[in-house]
Structures are given as C-alpha cells and as structure tokens.
Amino acid sequence: MCDAVVGIIGMGDMGRMYARRISQAGWRVHACDVPDKLEALRAEYADNSNVSILDSGHLVSRSSDWIMYAVEAKNIDAVVAAYGPSTKIGAVVGGQISTKAPEIAAFERHLPSDTEIVSCHSLHGPGVDPKGQPLVIINHRTSEGSKAVALVERILSCFKSRTVHLSAEAHDRITADTQAVTHAAFLSMGVAWQANNQFPWELPRYVGGIENVKINLMMRIYSNKWHVYAGLAILNPAAKQQIRQYAESVTALFTLMIGRQRQELVERVYAARAAVFGKALKDGEELLLQDDLLERYSLRTQPTQRVRNNHLSLLAMVDCWSQLNINPYDHMICSTPLFRLWLGITEYVFRNKDLLDECIETALEDTSFRADDFEFAHAARGWSECVDLGYMDAYRLRFEKIQRYFEPRFEEANKVGNQMMQVIEENLRQRGHKAE
Ligand SMILES: NC(=O)C1=CN([C@@H]2O[C@H](COP(=O)(O)OP(=O)(O)OC[C@H]3O[C@@H](n4cnc5c(N)ncnc54)[C@H](OP(=O)(O)O)[C@@H]3O)[C@@H](O)[C@H]2O)C=CC1
Numbered sequence: 113m114c115d116a117v118v119g120i121i122g123m124g125d126m127g128r129m130y131a132r133r134i135s136q137a138g139w140r141v142h143a144c145d146v147p148d149k150l151e152a153l154r155a156e157y158a159d160n161s162n163v164s165i166l167d168s169g170h171l172v173s174r175s176s177d178w179i180m181y182a183v184e185a186k187n188i189d190a191v192v193a194a195y196g197p198s199t200k201i202g203a204v205v206g207g208q209i210s211t212k213a214p215e216i217a218a219f220e221r222h223l224p225s226d227t228e229i230v231s232c233h234s235l236h237g238p239g240v241d242p243k244g245q246p247l248v249i250i251n252h253r254t255s256e257g258s259k260a261v262a263l264v265e266r267i268l269s270c271f272k273s274r275t276v277h278l279s280a281e282a283h284d285r286i287t288a289d290t291q292a293v294t295h296a297a298f299l300s301m302g303v304a305w306q307a308n309n310q311f312p313w314e315l316p317r318y319v320g321g322i323e324n325v326k327i328n329l330m331m332r333i334y335s336n337k338w339h340v341y342a343g344l345a346i347l348n349p350a351a352k353q354q355i356r357q358y359a360e361s362v363t364a365l366f367t368l369m370i371g372r373q374r375q376e377l378v379e380r381v382y383a384a385r386a387a388v389f390g391k392a393l394k395d396g397e398e399l400l401l402q403d404d405l406l407e408r409y410s411l412r413t414q415p416t417q418r419v420r421n422n423h424l425s426l427l428a429m430v431d432c433w434s435q436l437n438i439n440p441y442d443h444m445i446c447s448t449p450l451f452r453l454w455l456g457i458t459e460y461v462f463r464n465k466d467l468l469d470e471c472i473e474t475a476l477e478d479t480s481f482r483a484d485d486f487e488f489a490h491a492a493r494g495w496s497e498c499v500d501l502g503y504m505d506a507y508r509l510r511f512e513k514i515q516r517y518f519e520p521r522f523e524e525a526n527k528v529g530n531q532m533m534q535v536i537e538e539n540l541r542q543r544g545h546k547a548e
C-alpha cells in the first residue's frame with residue numbers, strides 16, 4: 113500500500129533515479145531542485161502523474177512523509193538549514209549523501225528535535241540497476257515503537273537491493289575503504305598518466321585484463337562529477353587516515369623498489385599477503401575474477417601481448433589494508449561495483465604466487481615503469497594532502513584538469529566500461545559471490 117508521500121530535495125542524477133523508480137512503484141513523489149532547473153524538471157515529469165515538482169524544499173518538506181535529501185555533500189548543511197525547519201510534523205527525514213557524518217550533523221543541528229531520522233545510501237551510481245546492490249539503511253533517531261524504519265524499507269523495497277542496517281559511523285568507516293581509498297588509487301593513476309602525457313591504452317606497457325580494469329575504472333571516475341568524490345573523501349572523518357596510509361604504502365614500496373631492496377620488499381609484500389589473503393580459499397570457493405574475462409574489455413585498437421607490470425597500486429592496496437588491520441572481505445556489505453572489481457584484481461594478483469613473484473621481480477629489475485610509478489606515488493601523496501587539508505577547491509581543480517585531458521575518450525570508455533562491469537557482475541552473481 114503506497115500510503116505515504118516521498119519527498120526528494122535535489123533532483124540531480126541520484127534524486128531522479130529515486131523519483132523514477134519510487135513513482136513507478138506507485139508512490140507519490142514531491143520533489144524540487146534549484147529554481148533554474150524547475151522548468152526542465154516539470155517538462156521531464158509532465159507525463160508522470162505520480163511526480164509533482166514543487167517550487168522549493170519548503171513545500172516538499174511540509175507535504176511529505178519521508179523526505180530524502182539528495183544534494184551535494186558540501187551543500188547539505190546549508191540545504192537542511194533552509195528546509196529542515198519546514199519538516200511536516202510526524203515526518204521522517206533521511207538523505208542519500210555518500211558520507212553520513214555531515215548529513216547526520218546537519219539533521220541534528222537543523223531538524224526539529226521530534227523529527228525521526230532514517231537515512232539511506234545506494235552503493236552504486238545512478239546508471240546501475242539497483243537489484244542485488246547493497247543499500248544501507250541507517251536508523252539514526254526514532255522513537256520507541258516507531259514505524260519509521262519499516263516505512264523507509266517499504267518505500268525502497270522496489271529497488272530489490274540487498275538491504276544492510278548500519279550506524280552512520282560504521283557506514284563511514286567502511287565506505288572510507290570501499291569508496292574513498294579505492295577512488296584515491298584510480299585518481300592517482302589518472303594523474304600519473306596525464307603527467308607523463310600518455311593515454312595508457314596506446315602504450316604496449318598497459319596490456320591485459322588487469323590493465324583494462326585499471327584504465328576503464330579510472331576513466332569511469334574521471335567522467336563523473338568531482339563533488340561526489342570530493343565530498344565522500346574530504347567530509348568522511350575516517351577517510352583521511354585511510355587515504356594517508358594508502359599514500360604511505362605506495363611511497364614505502366616504491367622506495368624499496370628503486371633501492372632494489374629485495375629482501376625488504378619480499379618480506380613486506382608477503383607479510384601483507386599473509387595478513388589479508390592468509391586464509392586459503394574454502395573448497396568450492398573461487399576467485400572473484402578471471403583474467404581471461406577481462407582481456408576483452410580494452411580501449412586498444414590493436415591486440416598486443418601482455419607485458420609484466422609490478423602493479424604498485426595493487427601491492428600498496430594490500431599493504432594499506434594490512435597496516436590498518438582491515439579485512440576487505442568484511443567490507444563487501446558496503447561494496448560498490450567498482451570496489452568489487454578492485455578487490456577482484458588485487459586478489460587475482462595476490463592469490464597467484466607466480467604472478468605475485470613476477471610483480472616483485474619486475475619491481476626490482478624492470479625500470480620501464482619507473483617514471484609512471486614515480487608520478488603515481490607523487491599523485492597519491494598529492495590527493496592525500498588535499499583530502500587531509502580539506503581543500504574542496506583544490507580537489508576540484510586537480511580533478512577537472514585530468515578530466516579535461518581524458519574527456520575525448522569518455523564516451524567510448526564508458527561503453528566498454530559498462531559492458532565490462534555488466535559481464536563481471538553477472539559472472540560474480542552466477543558464481544555466488546554476492547555483495548555481502
Ligand atoms: N552520483 C553517484 O554515483 C552517487 C551519489 N550519491 C550522493 O547523492 C548526492 C547527490 O549526488 P548526485 O545526484 O550525483 O549529484 P547532482 O549534482 O547530480 O545532484 C544534486 C542536485 O541537488 C541540487 N541542489 C543543490 N542545492 C539545492 C537546493 N537548495 N534545493 C534543491 N536542490 C538543490 C543541485 O543543483 P546545483 O547543481 O545547482 O547545485 C543538483 O541538481 C550526493 O551527496 C552524492 O554523494 C550517492 C550514491 C551514488
């Protein structure tokens with residue numbers, strides 16, 4: 113029974129995805145955006161009688177039973193300050209912000225004290241089918257015997273997502289890893305390739321399934337909006353430390369590589385392997401990914417033979433998890449499609465001893481990756497410093513510079529990347545690797 117009105121404040125990519133699916137399931141949706149987007153939104157929803165575009169968040173707040181804020185993380189405080197006091201008596205409020213600390217702080221600061229707070233986070237982009245993807249529901253403030261959580265669950269059940277209940281704090285700790293650190297690695301790859309003025313798919317050094325994943329996901333991130341990535345890194349209290357550790361792991365391993373410190377490098381990589389992948393796979397359990405599947409998804413026009421790489425970005429990821437005592441498999445409950453691929457290629461390298469030894473050997477003996485690795489280490493430090501200092505504007509400038517460089521190939525990269533993600537997600541599903 114669709115007996116409640118769903119309010120959506122912020123009709124960007126995520127707000128519109130929610131409005132479309134929730135209204136299709138039969139709920140009435142009251143939504144708004146900034147004034148200069150209202151006309152276009154009214155035209156877009158002219159044929160959808162379940163969606164009403166209202167003039168402002170005041171009108172949405174006073175007429176809706178569950179109000180979901182889907183605005184930029186950096187704006188959440190100002191937007192809740194503006195519309196929060198207009199919340200209908202008895203309504204429940206939540207948000208879609210990727211990091212919950214600033215959202216919850218804004219709710220606590222600006223909502224009437226009797227307003228119940230039940231928030232959510234879909235762990236995927238607006239173009240991904242929510243079916244089977246993790247959906248976090250956060251019961252932050254409800255009264256005894258309240259039906260608020262049940263209402264939100266009922267509204268969101270049309271996504272057929274895999275619901276997980278977490279506190280805001282646990283959500284942020286886990287997504288600092290599955291999102292902020294993961295993005296930091298790919299953002300750094302983009303900076304390094306741009307710094308050396310190269311498109312990796314044109315180089316014989318970057319051939320093979322693992323390289324395809326790196327390139328496609330790097331392109332996917334840079335083709336998106338900077339504010340999503342800046343918000344979830346800079347405003348997540350747990351992200352700073354984790355991104356800093358990733359940068360430190362990259363630097364430490366790179367230093368051992370250029371110093372040709374074989375014994376130290378082997379010991380460090382194998383210690384990290386033992387900590388993260390120490391447990392053997394159980395009977396019947398398989399690797400998340402297979403390289404042959406990934407081989408197909410390349411932006412390259414000419415097929416070429418795979419070249420050995422030291423995979424510094426992957427060695428550093430496992431070192432970082434190990435230094436922070438993180439078991440990435442525990443984080444599958446808040447995994448995005450991107451994180452599953454990242455963990456997949458990392459596991460692929462670390463669970464294959466021959467491949468791992470090849471990485472170490474390449475790291476010590478092959479200097480052809482040095483220039484890229486140097487820029488990668490430098491970039492990882494740069495992103496970490498930017499996040500540490502909390503510089504939104506610097507983040508935006510860094511991000512958009514690289515975005516402009518790769519932009520000519522985004523359309524094609526997104527097509528190839530989407531196919532790759534779909535096939536791999538399907539493959540994971542068939543083999544019973546769920547987002548859990
Ligand atoms: N994109 C993604 O993959 C995902 C994003 N999220 C989270 O969802 C939230 C929204 O992201 P996304 O949809 O991608 O971002 P968008 O930029 O596409 O949408 C945000 C919308 O909110 C509008 N807005 C800003 N201020 C107000 C206001 N006062 N009243 C009404 N509308 C306002 C923005 O307008 P204007 O542009 O003029 O500021 C914009 O249209 C973010 O917090 C993000 O972290 C969560 C999961 C996935």
Ligand SMILES: O=C(O)C(=O)Cc1ccc(O)cc1
Pocket residue numbers: 209210234235236237290291333340344448449450451
């Ligand atoms: O998969 C990713 O990490 C993405 O880049 C898409 C994304 C961005 C923000 C979110 O809060 C959830 C998913």
